[in-house]
Amino acid sequence: MLDALSLDQMRMFLTVAEAGSFRAAALKLGRVQSAVSHAIAKLEDTLGVALFDRRGHRPVLTPEGKALLVHVRDVLLRVDAMRARARGLSGGVELELGLTVDVLFPPRLVGAALAEASETCPSVAIRLSAEALGGPITALLEKRSQLSIIVGESFRDPRIAMEALTSIDMIAVVAASHPLARASGPLDAAALADHLQIVQFDRSPLTGERDIGVISPRTCRVGGQDIKQAMILAGLGWGRLPGWLAAEDLAKGRLVRVGTGALGRRAQLPMEAYLCHRLDEPLGPAACSFAAALARLCAGPQDRPEPESGVRARP
Template identity: 40%
Template sequence: MNIERLSLDQLRVFVQVADSGSFLAAARNLARAQSAISYAVATLESQLDVQLFDRSGYRPQLTDAGIALLQDARQVLDQVDSLQNRASSYSKGQELEVALAVDVFFPTDCLVDLLRRFRDAFPAVTVRLDIEALGGVAERVIDGRAMLGILGTLPTTPPNLLRVTLPSVRMVAVVAPGHALAGIRGRIPEKLLLQQTQLVLSDRSELTTRQDFSVHSRLTWRMSDVGTKHALLRAGMGWGYMPQHVVRDDLAAGRLVRVSTPQHPPQGMDLPIQCVYKPDHRAGPALSWWLDALAGLTTLDRLSQQDAAN
Protein backbone atom coordinates (compact mmCIF):
# COMPACT_ATOMS: atom_id res chain seq x y z
CA MET A 1 0.00 0.00 0.00
CA ASN A 2 1.36 3.40 -1.00
CA ILE A 3 -1.12 5.92 0.34
CA GLU A 4 1.34 8.82 -0.08
CA ARG A 5 0.81 8.69 -3.85
CA LEU A 6 -2.98 9.05 -3.62
CA SER A 7 -4.39 12.07 -5.42
CA LEU A 8 -7.49 14.11 -4.74
CA ASP A 9 -8.53 13.50 -8.33
CA GLN A 10 -8.60 9.75 -7.72
CA LEU A 11 -10.82 10.23 -4.70
CA ARG A 12 -13.17 12.50 -6.63
CA VAL A 13 -13.44 9.93 -9.41
CA PHE A 14 -14.10 7.17 -6.86
CA VAL A 15 -16.91 9.18 -5.25
CA GLN A 16 -18.37 10.15 -8.62
CA VAL A 17 -18.50 6.52 -9.81
CA ALA A 18 -20.21 5.50 -6.57
CA ASP A 19 -22.74 8.33 -6.86
CA SER A 20 -23.35 7.89 -10.60
CA GLY A 21 -23.71 4.12 -10.51
CA SER A 22 -21.38 3.38 -13.44
CA PHE A 23 -18.04 4.29 -14.98
CA LEU A 24 -19.81 5.59 -18.08
CA ALA A 25 -22.09 7.92 -16.13
CA ALA A 26 -19.14 9.16 -14.08
CA ALA A 27 -17.20 9.87 -17.30
CA ARG A 28 -20.09 11.93 -18.62
CA ASN A 29 -20.47 13.90 -15.39
CA LEU A 30 -16.74 14.62 -15.25
CA ALA A 31 -16.43 15.22 -19.01
CA ARG A 32 -13.71 12.60 -19.37
CA ALA A 33 -13.14 9.43 -21.33
CA GLN A 34 -14.46 6.26 -19.71
CA SER A 35 -11.01 4.71 -19.96
CA ALA A 36 -9.58 7.56 -17.85
CA ILE A 37 -12.20 6.95 -15.18
CA SER A 38 -11.53 3.22 -15.13
CA TYR A 39 -7.76 3.81 -14.95
CA ALA A 40 -8.13 6.27 -12.03
CA VAL A 41 -10.20 3.81 -10.01
CA ALA A 42 -7.93 0.86 -10.83
CA THR A 43 -4.86 2.87 -9.79
CA LEU A 44 -6.54 3.87 -6.54
CA GLU A 45 -7.40 0.25 -5.80
CA SER A 46 -3.82 -0.76 -6.47
CA GLN A 47 -2.42 1.91 -4.19
CA LEU A 48 -4.86 1.04 -1.41
CA ASP A 49 -4.43 -2.70 -2.04
CA VAL A 50 -8.22 -3.01 -1.80
CA GLN A 51 -10.92 -3.73 -4.38
CA LEU A 52 -13.45 -0.92 -4.24
CA PHE A 53 -15.91 -2.16 -6.89
CA ASP A 54 -17.20 -5.57 -7.91
CA ARG A 55 -17.21 -5.44 -11.72
CA SER A 56 -18.68 -8.91 -12.33
CA GLY A 57 -22.21 -7.61 -12.97
CA TYR A 58 -23.76 -5.24 -15.46
CA ARG A 59 -23.04 -2.29 -13.20
CA PRO A 60 -20.14 -1.92 -10.77
CA GLN A 61 -21.15 -2.53 -7.17
CA LEU A 62 -19.30 -1.23 -4.14
CA THR A 63 -17.58 -3.93 -2.13
CA ASP A 64 -17.72 -3.95 1.65
CA ALA A 65 -14.35 -2.19 1.66
CA GLY A 66 -15.61 0.28 -0.94
CA ILE A 67 -18.62 1.16 1.19
CA ALA A 68 -16.45 1.80 4.23
CA LEU A 69 -13.79 3.78 2.37
CA LEU A 70 -16.34 5.86 0.47
CA GLN A 71 -17.24 7.69 3.66
CA ASP A 72 -13.56 8.39 4.35
CA ALA A 73 -13.09 9.69 0.83
CA ARG A 74 -16.05 12.05 1.20
CA GLN A 75 -14.65 13.40 4.48
CA VAL A 76 -11.23 14.02 2.92
CA LEU A 77 -12.76 15.86 -0.02
CA ASP A 78 -15.04 17.91 2.24
CA GLN A 79 -12.07 18.99 4.34
CA VAL A 80 -10.03 19.89 1.27
CA ASP A 81 -12.91 21.89 -0.19
CA SER A 82 -13.33 23.70 3.13
CA LEU A 83 -9.60 24.48 3.21
CA GLN A 84 -9.73 25.83 -0.33
CA ASN A 85 -12.80 27.98 0.36
CA ARG A 86 -11.37 29.40 3.58
CA ALA A 87 -8.00 30.15 1.96
CA SER A 88 -9.73 31.84 -0.96
CA SER A 89 -11.85 33.94 1.40
CA TYR A 90 -8.84 34.92 3.50
CA SER A 91 -6.90 36.00 0.42
CA LYS A 92 -9.77 38.40 -0.32
CA GLY A 93 -9.58 39.93 3.16
CA GLN A 94 -12.24 37.82 4.86
CA GLU A 95 -11.58 36.57 8.39
CA LEU A 96 -11.22 32.85 9.05
CA GLU A 97 -12.74 33.20 12.51
CA VAL A 98 -14.90 35.67 14.39
CA ALA A 99 -14.46 35.77 18.17
CA LEU A 100 -17.44 37.18 20.08
CA ALA A 101 -18.04 37.90 23.76
CA VAL A 102 -21.71 38.23 24.72
CA ASP A 103 -23.34 39.26 27.98
CA VAL A 104 -25.31 36.58 29.83
CA PHE A 105 -28.44 38.76 29.72
CA PHE A 106 -28.49 39.07 25.92
CA PRO A 107 -31.55 37.13 24.68
CA THR A 108 -30.59 33.67 23.44
CA ASP A 109 -33.26 33.63 20.72
CA CYS A 110 -31.86 36.84 19.24
CA LEU A 111 -28.30 35.53 19.42
CA VAL A 112 -29.25 32.26 17.72
CA ASP A 113 -31.03 34.15 14.94
CA LEU A 114 -27.95 36.33 14.37
CA LEU A 115 -25.66 33.30 14.32
CA ARG A 116 -27.92 31.50 11.85
CA ARG A 117 -27.93 34.49 9.51
CA PHE A 118 -24.16 34.85 9.85
CA ARG A 119 -23.60 31.19 9.01
CA ASP A 120 -25.71 31.58 5.87
CA ALA A 121 -23.73 34.67 4.82
CA PHE A 122 -20.26 33.33 5.76
CA PRO A 123 -20.34 29.50 5.77
CA ALA A 124 -16.53 29.25 5.72
CA VAL A 125 -15.98 31.45 8.79
CA THR A 126 -15.87 29.77 12.20
CA VAL A 127 -17.25 31.39 15.35
CA ARG A 128 -15.76 31.41 18.85
CA LEU A 129 -18.35 32.51 21.40
CA ASP A 130 -17.81 33.41 25.06
CA ILE A 131 -20.75 34.15 27.36
CA GLU A 132 -19.71 36.39 30.24
CA ALA A 133 -21.10 38.76 32.87
CA LEU A 134 -20.15 42.21 34.12
CA GLY A 135 -16.56 43.06 33.14
CA GLY A 136 -15.87 39.75 31.43
CA VAL A 137 -17.13 40.88 28.03
CA ALA A 138 -15.23 44.16 27.93
CA GLU A 139 -12.08 42.51 29.27
CA ARG A 140 -12.04 40.03 26.39
CA VAL A 141 -12.41 42.80 23.83
CA ILE A 142 -9.71 44.95 25.45
CA ASP A 143 -7.12 42.14 25.61
CA GLY A 144 -7.90 40.96 22.07
CA ARG A 145 -9.50 37.62 22.87
CA ALA A 146 -12.76 38.88 21.32
CA MET A 147 -13.14 41.01 18.21
CA LEU A 148 -16.54 42.28 19.29
CA GLY A 149 -18.48 42.33 22.55
CA ILE A 150 -22.09 42.82 23.56
CA LEU A 151 -22.27 44.49 26.98
CA GLY A 152 -25.25 44.45 29.30
CA THR A 153 -24.55 43.86 32.97
CA LEU A 154 -21.57 46.25 33.00
CA PRO A 155 -23.11 49.69 33.77
CA THR A 156 -20.27 51.71 32.23
CA THR A 157 -18.38 51.36 28.96
CA PRO A 158 -14.56 51.42 29.12
CA PRO A 159 -13.37 54.67 27.47
CA ASN A 160 -10.94 52.87 25.11
CA LEU A 161 -13.71 51.03 23.25
CA LEU A 162 -16.01 52.21 20.48
CA ARG A 163 -19.66 51.43 21.05
CA VAL A 164 -22.94 51.02 19.20
CA THR A 165 -26.16 51.38 21.20
CA LEU A 166 -28.55 48.44 20.89
CA PRO A 167 -32.14 47.96 22.08
CA SER A 168 -32.41 47.47 25.84
CA VAL A 169 -33.38 44.43 27.93
CA ARG A 170 -36.12 44.74 30.53
CA MET A 171 -34.98 43.68 34.03
CA VAL A 172 -37.41 42.70 36.81
CA ALA A 173 -36.97 41.78 40.47
CA VAL A 174 -38.50 38.37 41.18
CA VAL A 175 -38.98 35.82 43.96
CA ALA A 176 -40.73 32.50 44.31
CA PRO A 177 -44.39 32.79 45.43
CA GLY A 178 -43.59 31.20 48.80
CA HIS A 179 -40.74 33.58 49.56
CA ALA A 180 -41.05 36.01 52.49
CA LEU A 181 -40.89 39.01 50.13
CA ALA A 182 -43.58 37.75 47.77
CA GLY A 183 -46.54 39.01 49.80
CA ILE A 184 -45.30 42.54 50.34
CA ARG A 185 -47.32 45.12 48.46
CA GLY A 186 -45.63 48.18 47.00
CA ARG A 187 -41.95 48.91 47.33
CA ILE A 188 -40.09 46.67 49.76
CA PRO A 189 -38.34 48.68 52.49
CA GLU A 190 -34.56 48.69 52.27
CA LYS A 191 -34.23 47.21 55.76
CA LEU A 192 -36.18 44.11 54.67
CA LEU A 193 -34.03 43.63 51.58
CA LEU A 194 -30.93 43.75 53.77
CA GLN A 195 -32.22 40.75 55.71
CA GLN A 196 -32.98 38.52 52.71
CA THR A 197 -30.55 36.55 50.56
CA GLN A 198 -29.96 38.20 47.20
CA LEU A 199 -28.83 36.06 44.27
CA VAL A 200 -26.35 37.98 42.13
CA LEU A 201 -23.97 37.30 39.27
CA SER A 202 -20.29 37.05 40.10
CA ASP A 203 -17.56 38.74 38.04
CA ARG A 204 -14.74 36.52 36.78
CA SER A 205 -12.83 39.44 35.28
CA GLU A 206 -10.26 41.78 36.77
CA LEU A 207 -11.90 44.80 35.14
CA THR A 208 -14.66 45.19 37.74
CA THR A 209 -13.57 42.75 40.43
CA ARG A 210 -14.80 43.58 43.96
CA GLN A 211 -17.37 46.01 42.53
CA ASP A 212 -21.09 45.46 43.18
CA PHE A 213 -23.94 46.61 40.94
CA SER A 214 -27.58 46.58 42.12
CA VAL A 215 -26.67 44.63 45.27
CA HIS A 216 -28.82 45.60 48.27
CA SER A 217 -28.60 42.69 50.73
CA ARG A 218 -25.97 41.98 53.33
CA LEU A 219 -26.27 38.27 52.54
CA THR A 220 -25.53 37.39 48.91
CA TRP A 221 -25.10 34.17 46.99
CA ARG A 222 -22.95 34.67 43.90
CA MET A 223 -22.82 32.61 40.72
CA SER A 224 -21.57 33.13 37.17
CA ASP A 225 -24.37 31.21 35.45
CA VAL A 226 -27.81 32.70 34.76
CA GLY A 227 -29.36 29.23 34.54
CA THR A 228 -28.26 28.40 38.08
CA LYS A 229 -29.54 31.74 39.35
CA HIS A 230 -32.85 31.09 37.62
CA ALA A 231 -33.20 27.66 39.23
CA LEU A 232 -32.36 28.99 42.70
CA LEU A 233 -34.91 31.77 42.34
CA ARG A 234 -37.63 29.29 41.44
CA ALA A 235 -36.59 27.14 44.42
CA GLY A 236 -37.17 30.09 46.76
CA MET A 237 -33.51 30.37 47.75
CA GLY A 238 -33.45 34.14 47.47
CA TRP A 239 -34.53 37.13 45.42
CA GLY A 240 -32.82 38.76 42.47
CA TYR A 241 -32.99 40.70 39.23
CA MET A 242 -33.55 38.76 36.01
CA PRO A 243 -34.14 39.61 32.34
CA GLN A 244 -37.87 39.56 31.73
CA HIS A 245 -37.49 37.39 28.62
CA VAL A 246 -35.90 34.67 30.79
CA VAL A 247 -38.62 34.58 33.46
CA ARG A 248 -41.64 35.41 31.27
CA ASP A 249 -43.06 31.89 31.36
CA ASP A 250 -42.44 31.58 35.11
CA LEU A 251 -44.31 34.83 35.77
CA ALA A 252 -47.21 33.72 33.61
CA ALA A 253 -47.39 30.33 35.35
CA GLY A 254 -46.98 31.73 38.84
CA ARG A 255 -43.65 30.01 39.50
CA LEU A 256 -42.15 33.46 40.12
CA VAL A 257 -43.71 36.79 41.08
CA ARG A 258 -42.50 40.34 40.59
CA VAL A 259 -41.56 42.50 43.52
CA SER A 260 -40.78 46.18 43.75
CA THR A 261 -37.49 47.33 45.27
CA PRO A 262 -36.50 50.91 46.12
CA GLN A 263 -34.45 50.95 42.90
CA HIS A 264 -36.77 49.01 40.54
CA PRO A 265 -40.55 49.38 40.09
CA PRO A 266 -42.68 46.23 39.55
CA GLN A 267 -42.76 46.70 35.78
CA GLY A 268 -38.97 46.60 35.76
CA MET A 269 -36.29 48.85 34.33
CA ASP A 270 -34.51 48.85 31.00
CA LEU A 271 -30.91 47.61 30.96
CA PRO A 272 -28.85 49.38 28.26
CA ILE A 273 -27.17 47.00 25.81
CA GLN A 274 -24.13 48.05 23.78
CA CYS A 275 -21.91 46.56 21.12
CA VAL A 276 -18.23 47.41 21.74
CA TYR A 277 -15.03 46.93 19.76
CA LYS A 278 -11.49 48.32 19.68
CA PRO A 279 -10.93 51.31 17.39
CA ASP A 280 -7.67 49.88 16.03
CA HIS A 281 -9.17 46.52 15.06
CA ARG A 282 -9.47 46.15 11.29
CA ALA A 283 -13.02 45.14 10.41
CA GLY A 284 -13.08 42.59 7.60
CA PRO A 285 -16.27 41.49 5.84
CA ALA A 286 -17.34 39.09 8.61
CA LEU A 287 -16.88 41.52 11.50
CA SER A 288 -18.47 44.29 9.45
CA TRP A 289 -21.50 42.03 9.01
CA TRP A 290 -21.87 41.76 12.78
CA LEU A 291 -21.56 45.51 13.27
CA ASP A 292 -24.21 46.18 10.63
CA ALA A 293 -26.53 43.42 11.85
CA LEU A 294 -26.38 44.58 15.47
CA ALA A 295 -26.82 48.24 14.54
CA GLY A 296 -29.91 47.29 12.54
CA LEU A 297 -31.73 45.62 15.45
CA THR A 298 -34.90 47.39 16.53
CA THR A 299 -35.72 44.93 19.33
CA LEU A 300 -33.97 42.06 21.07
CA ASP A 301 -37.16 40.30 22.03
CA ARG A 302 -40.01 39.36 19.72
CA LEU A 303 -42.45 39.79 22.62
CA SER A 304 -40.98 43.03 23.94
CA GLN A 305 -43.99 45.09 22.95
CA GLN A 306 -46.30 42.65 24.73
CA ASP A 307 -44.09 42.78 27.82
CA ALA A 308 -44.14 46.57 27.87
CA ALA A 309 -47.93 46.51 27.88
CA ASN A 310 -48.16 44.07 30.81
Protein backbone atom coordinates (compact mmCIF):
# COMPACT_ATOMS: atom_id res chain seq x y z
CA MET A 1 0.00 0.00 0.00
CA LEU A 2 2.82 2.42 0.81
CA ASP A 3 3.98 2.19 -2.83
CA ALA A 4 0.85 4.22 -3.66
CA LEU A 5 2.27 7.26 -1.84
CA SER A 6 2.95 10.20 -4.14
CA LEU A 7 5.22 13.20 -3.75
CA ASP A 8 2.22 15.40 -4.55
CA GLN A 9 0.31 13.98 -1.58
CA MET A 10 3.28 14.52 0.70
CA ARG A 11 3.69 18.12 -0.47
CA MET A 12 0.01 18.77 0.19
CA PHE A 13 0.35 17.26 3.68
CA LEU A 14 3.37 19.43 4.45
CA THR A 15 1.68 22.56 3.07
CA VAL A 16 -1.51 22.03 5.11
CA ALA A 17 0.57 21.49 8.25
CA GLU A 18 2.56 24.68 7.63
CA ALA A 19 -0.34 26.83 6.37
CA GLY A 20 -2.73 25.78 9.15
CA SER A 21 -5.79 25.04 7.03
CA PHE A 22 -6.90 23.28 3.85
CA ARG A 23 -8.07 26.57 2.38
CA ALA A 24 -4.75 28.34 2.99
CA ALA A 25 -2.85 25.34 1.60
CA ALA A 26 -5.02 25.30 -1.53
CA LEU A 27 -4.30 29.00 -2.13
CA LYS A 28 -0.58 28.46 -1.67
CA LEU A 29 -0.54 25.46 -4.01
CA GLY A 30 -2.86 26.95 -6.61
CA ARG A 31 -5.35 24.09 -6.18
CA VAL A 32 -9.03 23.94 -5.30
CA GLN A 33 -9.70 23.17 -1.65
CA SER A 34 -11.61 19.98 -2.43
CA ALA A 35 -8.60 18.56 -4.29
CA VAL A 36 -6.36 19.19 -1.28
CA SER A 37 -8.88 17.66 1.14
CA HIS A 38 -9.29 14.61 -1.12
CA ALA A 39 -5.53 14.12 -1.42
CA ILE A 40 -5.06 14.26 2.36
CA ALA A 41 -7.93 11.81 2.90
CA LYS A 42 -6.40 9.43 0.36
CA LEU A 43 -3.01 9.75 2.03
CA GLU A 44 -4.54 8.98 5.43
CA ASP A 45 -6.27 5.93 3.93
CA THR A 46 -3.01 4.72 2.41
CA LEU A 47 -1.07 5.19 5.66
CA GLY A 48 -3.85 3.83 7.84
CA VAL A 49 -3.71 6.72 10.31
CA ALA A 50 -5.46 10.06 10.77
CA LEU A 51 -3.02 12.91 10.09
CA PHE A 52 -5.33 15.73 11.17
CA ASP A 53 -7.99 16.19 13.81
CA ARG A 54 -10.78 17.99 11.92
CA ARG A 55 -13.20 18.53 14.80
CA GLY A 56 -12.22 22.15 15.40
CA HIS A 57 -12.36 25.25 13.24
CA ARG A 58 -8.93 24.43 11.81
CA PRO A 59 -7.30 21.04 11.25
CA VAL A 60 -4.80 20.11 13.96
CA LEU A 61 -2.04 17.57 13.53
CA THR A 62 -2.63 14.34 15.41
CA PRO A 63 0.30 12.74 17.29
CA GLU A 64 0.65 10.36 14.35
CA GLY A 65 0.60 13.28 11.94
CA LYS A 66 3.34 15.08 13.87
CA ALA A 67 5.51 11.98 13.83
CA LEU A 68 5.06 11.34 10.11
CA LEU A 69 5.52 15.01 9.19
CA VAL A 70 9.19 14.75 10.20
CA HIS A 71 9.69 11.91 7.69
CA VAL A 72 7.71 13.65 4.95
CA ARG A 73 9.77 16.83 5.32
CA ASP A 74 12.99 14.79 5.14
CA VAL A 75 11.83 12.89 2.02
CA LEU A 76 10.87 16.11 0.22
CA LEU A 77 14.16 17.80 1.11
CA ARG A 78 16.10 14.85 -0.32
CA VAL A 79 13.99 14.79 -3.50
CA ASP A 80 14.43 18.54 -4.00
CA ALA A 81 18.19 18.19 -3.47
CA MET A 82 18.36 15.39 -6.06
CA ARG A 83 16.41 17.48 -8.59
CA ALA A 84 18.67 20.46 -7.95
CA ARG A 85 21.72 18.28 -8.48
CA ALA A 86 20.32 16.96 -11.75
CA ARG A 87 19.54 20.48 -13.00
CA GLY A 88 23.02 21.59 -12.06
CA LEU A 89 24.59 18.72 -14.01
CA SER A 90 22.61 19.58 -17.12
CA GLY A 91 22.66 23.39 -16.87
CA GLY A 92 24.96 25.97 -18.43
CA VAL A 93 26.60 29.08 -17.04
CA GLU A 94 24.20 31.23 -15.03
CA LEU A 95 23.34 34.74 -16.19
CA GLU A 96 23.79 36.27 -12.72
CA LEU A 97 25.43 35.28 -9.47
CA GLY A 98 23.48 36.54 -6.44
CA LEU A 99 25.50 36.66 -3.23
CA THR A 100 24.54 37.94 0.24
CA VAL A 101 27.38 38.39 2.73
CA ASP A 102 27.19 38.72 6.50
CA VAL A 103 28.44 42.17 7.54
CA LEU A 104 30.84 40.45 9.96
CA PHE A 105 32.74 38.70 7.14
CA PRO A 106 35.83 40.43 5.65
CA PRO A 107 34.85 41.89 2.25
CA ARG A 108 38.39 41.63 0.88
CA LEU A 109 38.10 37.82 0.87
CA VAL A 110 34.78 38.06 -0.97
CA GLY A 111 36.25 40.45 -3.52
CA ALA A 112 39.27 38.23 -4.17
CA ALA A 113 37.08 35.15 -4.66
CA LEU A 114 34.70 37.04 -6.97
CA ALA A 115 37.64 38.25 -9.04
CA GLU A 116 38.74 34.65 -9.58
CA ALA A 117 35.20 33.53 -10.42
CA SER A 118 34.87 36.41 -12.91
CA GLU A 119 37.98 35.24 -14.74
CA THR A 120 36.46 31.77 -15.07
CA CYS A 121 32.96 33.01 -16.02
CA PRO A 122 33.43 36.54 -17.42
CA SER A 123 29.89 36.80 -18.84
CA VAL A 124 28.17 36.36 -15.46
CA ALA A 125 26.76 39.48 -13.80
CA ILE A 126 27.24 39.81 -10.03
CA ARG A 127 24.63 41.01 -7.54
CA LEU A 128 26.24 41.49 -4.14
CA SER A 129 24.63 42.66 -0.90
CA ALA A 130 25.69 42.79 2.76
CA GLU A 131 23.18 42.02 5.50
CA ALA A 132 23.30 41.35 9.24
CA LEU A 133 22.20 38.50 11.49
CA GLY A 134 19.31 36.61 9.81
CA GLY A 135 19.56 38.57 6.53
CA PRO A 136 21.85 36.20 4.60
CA ILE A 137 19.75 33.13 5.43
CA THR A 138 16.53 35.00 4.62
CA ALA A 139 17.97 35.94 1.23
CA LEU A 140 18.39 32.23 0.48
CA LEU A 141 14.96 31.24 1.78
CA GLU A 142 13.36 33.99 -0.31
CA LYS A 143 15.51 32.99 -3.32
CA ARG A 144 17.08 36.44 -3.62
CA SER A 145 20.56 34.91 -3.64
CA GLN A 146 22.12 31.65 -4.76
CA LEU A 147 24.84 31.85 -2.12
CA SER A 148 25.13 33.46 1.29
CA ILE A 149 27.90 33.79 3.83
CA ILE A 150 26.70 33.69 7.43
CA VAL A 151 28.61 34.15 10.68
CA GLY A 152 27.48 32.34 13.84
CA GLU A 153 25.20 29.47 14.74
CA SER A 154 21.89 31.25 15.36
CA PHE A 155 20.16 30.80 12.00
CA ARG A 156 20.49 27.20 10.87
CA ASP A 157 17.70 25.83 8.66
CA PRO A 158 17.21 22.25 7.36
CA ARG A 159 16.65 23.59 3.85
CA ILE A 160 20.09 25.20 3.78
CA ALA A 161 23.44 23.46 3.21
CA MET A 162 26.34 24.99 5.16
CA GLU A 163 30.10 24.61 4.68
CA ALA A 164 32.51 26.03 7.28
CA LEU A 165 34.99 28.58 5.92
CA THR A 166 36.90 30.33 8.69
CA SER A 167 36.63 31.81 12.16
CA ILE A 168 35.84 35.46 12.85
CA ASP A 169 36.97 36.85 16.20
CA MET A 170 34.47 39.24 17.77
CA ILE A 171 36.25 41.67 20.11
CA ALA A 172 34.55 43.82 22.76
CA VAL A 173 36.02 47.31 22.30
CA VAL A 174 35.54 50.84 23.52
CA ALA A 175 37.02 54.22 22.63
CA ALA A 176 40.22 55.11 24.50
CA SER A 177 38.39 58.16 25.92
CA HIS A 178 35.47 56.13 27.35
CA PRO A 179 35.20 55.52 31.12
CA LEU A 180 35.35 51.74 30.55
CA ALA A 181 38.82 52.16 29.05
CA ARG A 182 40.06 53.60 32.36
CA ALA A 183 38.36 51.10 34.65
CA SER A 184 40.66 49.29 37.03
CA GLY A 185 40.44 45.54 37.49
CA PRO A 186 38.39 43.02 35.50
CA LEU A 187 34.83 44.03 34.68
CA ASP A 188 31.87 41.68 35.06
CA ALA A 189 28.68 41.67 33.00
CA ALA A 190 26.91 43.87 35.56
CA ALA A 191 29.58 46.56 35.15
CA LEU A 192 29.20 46.46 31.36
CA ALA A 193 25.42 46.75 31.71
CA ASP A 194 25.88 50.14 33.36
CA HIS A 195 27.08 51.56 30.03
CA LEU A 196 25.40 52.03 26.67
CA GLN A 197 25.99 49.13 24.28
CA ILE A 198 26.17 49.66 20.51
CA VAL A 199 24.42 46.73 18.83
CA GLN A 200 23.48 45.65 15.32
CA PHE A 201 19.77 45.31 14.58
CA ASP A 202 18.27 42.68 12.29
CA ARG A 203 16.15 43.67 9.30
CA SER A 204 15.08 40.05 8.76
CA PRO A 205 12.22 38.37 10.68
CA LEU A 206 14.40 35.53 11.98
CA THR A 207 15.48 36.97 15.33
CA GLY A 208 11.89 37.62 16.40
CA GLU A 209 11.92 38.83 19.99
CA ARG A 210 15.46 37.60 20.68
CA ASP A 211 18.35 39.88 21.49
CA ILE A 212 21.61 38.25 20.40
CA GLY A 213 24.69 39.27 22.35
CA VAL A 214 22.95 42.15 24.14
CA ILE A 215 24.04 42.66 27.76
CA SER A 216 23.14 46.24 28.59
CA PRO A 217 19.54 47.44 29.02
CA ARG A 218 20.67 50.72 27.39
CA THR A 219 21.40 50.24 23.72
CA CYS A 220 22.02 52.14 20.52
CA ARG A 221 20.85 49.98 17.64
CA VAL A 222 22.56 50.57 14.31
CA GLY A 223 22.09 49.27 10.78
CA GLY A 224 25.68 48.39 9.85
CA GLN A 225 29.14 47.62 11.16
CA ASP A 226 30.61 50.81 9.70
CA ILE A 227 28.22 53.05 11.66
CA LYS A 228 28.67 50.80 14.71
CA GLN A 229 32.43 51.30 14.51
CA ALA A 230 31.98 55.07 14.15
CA MET A 231 29.70 55.29 17.20
CA ILE A 232 32.12 53.30 19.33
CA LEU A 233 35.04 55.47 18.18
CA ALA A 234 33.00 58.57 19.06
CA GLY A 235 32.80 57.35 22.67
CA LEU A 236 29.04 56.78 22.65
CA GLY A 237 29.31 53.30 24.12
CA TRP A 238 30.98 49.90 23.90
CA GLY A 239 30.33 47.07 21.50
CA ARG A 240 31.77 44.06 19.71
CA LEU A 241 33.44 44.38 16.32
CA PRO A 242 34.97 41.77 14.04
CA GLY A 243 38.71 41.69 14.53
CA TRP A 244 39.50 42.51 10.91
CA LEU A 245 37.49 45.76 11.26
CA ALA A 246 38.86 46.76 14.68
CA ALA A 247 42.51 45.84 14.04
CA GLU A 248 43.80 49.21 12.81
CA ASP A 249 42.01 51.23 15.49
CA LEU A 250 43.32 48.87 18.16
CA ALA A 251 46.86 49.05 16.81
CA LYS A 252 46.78 52.87 16.78
CA GLY A 253 45.20 53.14 20.24
CA ARG A 254 41.92 54.69 19.12
CA LEU A 255 40.11 51.64 20.48
CA VAL A 256 40.98 49.41 23.44
CA ARG A 257 39.70 46.02 24.46
CA VAL A 258 37.11 46.10 27.21
CA GLY A 259 38.75 44.72 30.37
CA THR A 260 36.42 41.78 30.89
CA GLY A 261 36.49 38.01 30.85
CA ALA A 262 32.71 37.84 30.58
CA LEU A 263 32.96 38.03 26.77
CA GLY A 264 35.74 35.52 26.20
CA ARG A 265 39.43 35.60 26.98
CA ARG A 266 40.86 39.05 26.24
CA ALA A 267 37.26 40.13 25.51
CA GLN A 268 37.37 38.01 22.36
CA LEU A 269 35.10 35.23 21.09
CA PRO A 270 35.45 33.25 17.83
CA MET A 271 32.43 32.79 15.54
CA GLU A 272 32.40 30.35 12.65
CA ALA A 273 31.66 31.62 9.14
CA TYR A 274 29.83 29.40 6.63
CA LEU A 275 29.13 29.44 2.91
CA CYS A 276 25.48 28.46 2.40
CA HIS A 277 23.07 27.54 -0.39
CA ARG A 278 19.61 26.05 -0.75
CA LEU A 279 19.47 22.26 -0.99
CA ASP A 280 16.81 22.47 -3.71
CA GLU A 281 18.62 24.98 -5.94
CA PRO A 282 21.52 23.92 -8.20
CA LEU A 283 24.78 25.84 -8.13
CA GLY A 284 25.96 26.95 -11.56
CA PRO A 285 29.59 27.10 -12.75
CA ALA A 286 30.12 30.67 -11.50
CA ALA A 287 28.77 29.87 -8.04
CA CYS A 288 30.93 26.76 -7.85
CA SER A 289 33.98 28.71 -9.00
CA PHE A 290 33.37 31.37 -6.33
CA ALA A 291 32.83 28.74 -3.63
CA ALA A 292 36.06 26.94 -4.49
CA ALA A 293 38.06 30.19 -4.59
CA LEU A 294 36.65 31.41 -1.27
CA ALA A 295 37.32 28.08 0.46
CA ARG A 296 40.92 28.13 -0.77
CA LEU A 297 41.46 31.74 0.30
CA CYS A 298 40.06 31.05 3.77
CA ALA A 299 42.08 27.85 4.25
CA GLY A 300 45.39 29.14 2.90
CA PRO A 301 47.99 31.36 4.53
CA GLN A 302 46.88 34.97 4.81
CA ASP A 303 48.92 38.07 5.50
CA ARG A 304 47.29 39.23 8.73
CA PRO A 305 48.80 40.91 11.75
CA GLU A 306 48.46 38.97 14.98
CA PRO A 307 46.83 38.99 17.42
CA GLU A 308 44.56 41.83 16.31
CA SER A 309 43.57 40.46 12.89
CA GLY A 310 40.46 38.70 14.15
CA VAL A 311 40.30 36.26 11.22
CA ARG A 312 41.77 32.81 11.58
CA ALA A 313 41.87 30.17 8.88
CA ARG A 314 40.05 26.94 9.57
CA PRO A 315 42.47 24.15 10.52
